[in-house]
Amino acid sequence: GAGVSQTPSNKVTEKGKYVELRCDPISGHTALYWYRQSLGQGPEFLIYFQGTGAADDSGLPNDRFFAVRPEGSVSTLKIQRTERGDSAVYLCASSLGQGNTEAFFGQGTRLTVV
Amino acid sequence: AQKVTQAQTEISVVEKEDVTLDCVYETRDTTYYLFWYKQPPSGELVFLIRRNSFDEQNEISGRYSWNFQKSTSSFNFTITASQVVDSAVYFCALSEARRGSYKLIFGSGTRLLVRP
Numbered sequence: 001g002a003g004v005s006q007t008p009s010n011k012v013t014e015k016g017k018y019v020e021l022r023c024d025p026i027s028g029h030t031a032l033y034w035y036r037q038s039l040g041q042g043p044e045f046l047i048y049f050q051g052t053g054a055a056d057d058s059g060l061p062n063d064r065f066f067a068v069r070p071e072g073s074v075s076t077l078k079i080q081r082t083e084r085g086d087s088a089v090y091l092c093a094s095s096l097g098q099g100n101t102e103a104f105f106g107q108g109t110r111l112t113v114v
Numbered sequence: 115a116q117k118v119t120q121a122q123t124e125i126s127v128v129e130k131e132d133v134t135l136d137c138v139y140e141t142r143d144t145t146y147y148l149f150w151y152k153q154p155p156s157g158e159l160v161f162l163i164r165r166n167s168f169d170e171q172n173e174i175s176g177r178y179s180w181n182f183q184k185s186t187s188s189f190n191f192t193i194t195a196s197q198v199v200d201s202a203v204y205f206c207a208l209s210e211a212r213r214g215s216y217k218l219i220f221g222s223g224t225r226l227l228v229r230p
Contacts, residue, residue, distance in 0.1 A: 035218075043220050059217070091159065093159075102164055104161065105158055107157055
């Protein structure tokens with residue numbers, strides 16, 4: 001597709017379970033970002049990839065959160081031992097990188113932890 | 115520290131009215147970028163504009179215009195002759211280059227409701 005694709009669009013999981021959220025960026029975009037948006041708030045930065053490496057993971061809230069991008073394209077955000085406070089919309093964005101600042105966002109994955 | 119403040123939580127106007135959304139930012143850097151994004155009910159963030167810190171010229175795009183003033187650290191957004199389709203949450207954001215990352219720091223958003 002032409003835009004950033006995120007799957008699933010909705011995920012309901014029980015407290016304590018493990019979840020994976022997937023992001024498929026725009027083809028050719030080397031930079032990939034994950035954000036988290038709680039209800040009524042602006043998105044908050046989680047992690048930035050340039051190619052395969054996580055260049056900035058300063059936004060990850062704790063060690064239950066981890067993300068990978070093994071081939072420099074698709075990225076997976078992984079959350080272990082989910083808590084009710086993890087419920088939010090997780091947004092992925094990509095950009096051309098190399099100094100290009102315009103990021104294109106996916107439609108997000110709404111995670112609900114019950 | 116970097117911060118973006120959108121003091122207006124919600125604005126309601128009648129169609130065809132002009133409306134201005136305020137954005138105030140804080141940064142210690144001299145090189146930075148400012149953005150506006152629109153988030154309609156579908157949830158996807160739509161890019162509207164990017165401004166770099168060295169370009170203070172105001173910009174107009176159709177019914178949209180932006181006023182960037184470094185002296186007051188503000189980057190306000192005006193919609194002229196608003197339409198019902200403009201109803202959405204609007205976010206102002208700040209970006210600085212850190213180790214090649216242009217991560218965005220968002221404000222809390224302003225919900226705009228345009229009534230027919």
